[in-house]
Amino acid sequence: MDEHALRELADDRLRALAGPDASLREDQWNAIRALVLQRRRVLVVQRTGWGKSAVYFIATALLRELGEGPTVIISPLLALMRNQVDAAAAAGVHAATINSANPDEWAGIEEQVAAGEVDVLLVSPERLNNPDFRDTILPELTRSAGMLVVDEAHCISDWGHDFRPDYRRLRTLLTELPEGVPVLATTATANDRVVQDVADQLGVGGQHTDPQATLVLRGSLDRESLRLGVVRLPTAQARLGWLASHLAELPGSGIIYTLTVAATEEVSAYLRERGFQVASYSGRTDPAERQQAESDLLNNRVKALVATSALGMGFDKPDLGFVVHLGAPSSPIAYYQQIGRAGRGVQRAEVLLLPGPEDRDIWNYFASLAFPPEPVVRAVLDALAREGRMSTAALEPHVDLGRSRLEMVLKVLDVDGAVRRVKGGWEATGEPWHYDAERYQRIAAERRAEQQAMVDYLGTAGCRMEFLRRQLDDPYAEPCGRCDNCTGVRYSGEVDPEAVRQAEERLRRPGIEVSPRTMWPSGMAALGVPVSGRIPAAEQAVEGRAIGRLTDIGWGNRLRELLGGTAPDQDLPDDLFQAAIKVLAAWDWQQRPVGVVAVGSRTRPQLVRSLARRIAEIGRLPLLGEVATNSDTTSRRATNSAQRVASLWPRFEVTDDLAAMLAALDGPVLLMDDYADTGWTITVVSRLLRRAGAPAVLPFTLATTA
Known part of the structure; x- marks a missing residue:
């Protein structure tokens, strides 16, 4: 097909997609020509609404007319996928998606792809390393693909505002593409650093005058509306x-x-x-x-x-x-x-x-979730090397990382070749791995610079x-x-x-529900804690209450002021006492509490004790005392559920005097604490109280992070 005929077909497809008066922008045509006629790699950095999706749908239609295989689009969001399927239909292109929301449809879609009935297959980046998809579907898809599209390509970059480790697996996919398969990467939000990094991640680069180099098409990012x-x-x-x-x-x-x-x-x-x-x-x-x-x-x-x-x-x-x-x-x-x-x-x-x-x-807060220090990452590798194949949940007892950060670390290690995702979890590959501290520090510094730039935006006179x-x-x-x-x-x-x-x-309307924990973390036996599976009903707390969340825009500021790391321990302030009364008055409990117990606190004993005392006084309830803290245990802030339970397990004890009072009760006790983060303190303490004879435990905290 010559260039003139190709342009006419491209214009026809655009009019079907965008209306009879639509015409291709110069760079839209340059991209389509490079993809279809020259089979090049193209990076398009253009503003939102410019028409990047038109490029890959029109290029797909033209490649299909030339007998090429389906286009594979790596697309990051379900909302984006739904919009793209509809847009593709307008261009006369049959699109289908494989993502976490439609597993029941995968088999049928795979059959349609094999039969040549699908023009565009949209795949979430997470699918690229799903063991079944990676090992059975992806090889054939790679072999037969007519074009690869990486949408929202700034996600590839550590420097991009929405970096996703799953995207970095595209480097491997690119190396496995047959010769001559065109590749298109698109984004609206890439500065020079991100553009270069995306090029590096895709394994592309070079001078634009080199016919084999990637074509970079970058336009004005103004939004006139x-x-x-x-x-x-x-x-x-x-x-x-x-x-x-x-x-x-x-x-x-x-x-x-x-x-x-x-x-x-x-x-x-x-x-x-x-x-x-x-x-x-x-x-x-x-x-x-x-x-x-x-x-x-x-x-x-x-x-x-x-x-x-x-x-x-x-x-x-x-x-x-x-x-x-x-x-x-x-x-x-x-x-x-x-x-x-x-x-x-x-x-x-x-x-x-x-x-x-x-x-x-x-x-x-979100900056604190950055890539963890090397000893923590090494602990992940050591656990996999020592224990063999493990699920993410089974790894938690062996490393001091929360679930989301642990999953992020595993994905990065997977991309770097140090671990591999398999059915049932993860396994170490035995390949050497280097902790790139300099890189992580540069990224952290860049994030701080971005924060300052946002402050500058607010104050600019320009x-x-x-x-x-x-x-x-x-x-x-x-x-x-x-x-x-x-x-x-x-x-x-x-x-x-x-x-x-x-x-x-x-905003000052206090009161939110605090859901109880019902399952113990996996692998507690490895940490010397003799629990597993579902928490018996007779050892659980019931649904509790808190005044507000630390992240609320109403009570959050006040609660952060009271509970922040530098805040002094003090008696309960009157405004929060009044808020607590309102929450308790609105609590529709099945049976009114018959006593008050405080959680022993090492950081804010004065605050928690005054909370328990004042609530007991105004409610005319006996103050039964507090669950004692064991002074022999060390206190550390664990970051995942298994480690958190293990650190709490030896910390608390019910004294004989408190146990005697609990055994004589004929109703629930109010359990008072300053705040609930993971919910495990309430869970562990409630178990102790229930086993000591408390008929039920009603947790109440000033704040929660849930």
Whole structure:
């Protein structure tokens, strides 16, 4: 097929995809030509809404007409996959997906692929190292692929704002592709460092004049429809009140981003009380509910989704009218990516950022989850070498890492060739492995620099869009003439006092449920703790209560002030005492408690004792004492469930006097503590109390991190 005929076919496909008046951008055509005619590797760095998906769907259609195999697209999010399947159909391309949400469909999809009925197969990066998929499906798919597409390719990079270890397995996949299979990588959020790193991860590079080198197509990252602004307000209730006062004025429907899952629930509940149709959306939302929420937003059945960054890459609603951030993301590049959801198909979209003083605390929390020190990583390798094949849960007793960080470490070690994922878990390969401390330190320093850049964005007197574009090393960056700094037109920071009062009432409404633990961690016998499996009902606590979460935008600030690492031990403050009374009064327990017990505390004994004493006094309940702490045990902060239980197991004991009082009770006891993090302190102490004779245990804490 000559170039002229190819261009005509490409234009026909674009019109089917985007309408009769659509025409290919110059770089869209350059990419398609390089992929289809020259079978090259192409990296496309273009703004959100530019039409990157059109490139790979049109290239796929043309390659299929030439008799090539299906395109394999590595795509990071289910929402993105759903949008892409619909878009592919508009281009006359049959797309199917293999991901964690549709395992029942895999066999049928694999049969369709083998029969040549699927033009595009979308695969989540996690599937690349699923043992069954990796060993049985991927080899044939690699052999027959007509093109490989890496969508949201900044995920490959350690320096990208959304690095994912699973993406780094693409280097292996690329080395196994047959000669002449074109490769396309696309992203809207890559600065120079990320572009270079993506090239390195893909095993590509070289000068653009070299016919065998990767073609890099990089355009302006300006978004002409976006009107950026910052509104500074003094308190969380002022920010919520402002939002409730102005939400109806914002055009169409949109997204309200928050920094934590707890905040999505708080904000959406408040806005619903104010009469707005909104829904919350996070990584913890049930998959069916997430899909329904996406559909409701796409079809304008809600004014907004209140979401974490889980609603980000790939969600495509051309008429999205606004994006509001309650709290600043830790990276201006991540911020650019999130605001890119708005204004794709409308002339004007509002983009507003309402920063809060707690933002830095949240940034620091997530920064603490970085790649762990070498001794901890070596412990993972040593355990696998010593014990053989192990599941992630079975590894936890051997290493001091939480589940999510342990899984991240295993994925990195897998990519580096030191471990291998197999059926039933992981095994060591025996290959030598180097801890690249310098690299991890550079990445940590880059994250700190990004945080400072976000602070600078909030305070800049210059053009906000130009600032973001320069963070992305956009060579075309210039003042936009549209943002609040360029125009001098700003949203007022004045808030209706009644809206602030209502917001404060909602945020200061104390009381959340604390779910009990029902299963012991795996592998406790290896740590000398004689428990396993389900916790017997006769040894469990019932569902408890807390005033609030440390991550709440309402009570969170107050609770962090009281419970922070540098906060002094003190008597329970009156405001929290009153909040505790409200929570206890609203607690619909089956039987009223008949006594109060405190958890012995090494860090805040005065606080916990005063909490127990004051609640016992106002409730006219006997204060039975406290579960004693064993002074012979060492205290350390374990980071996974197995290690946490092992550290707690010898720490507490029920004295004979307390046991005698418990045995004489005919009702439940209130168990008082300062806060619940993993829930294992409550679980271990409740077991002791129940075994000593307490008929039931009702846990109450000032705060929880759940």
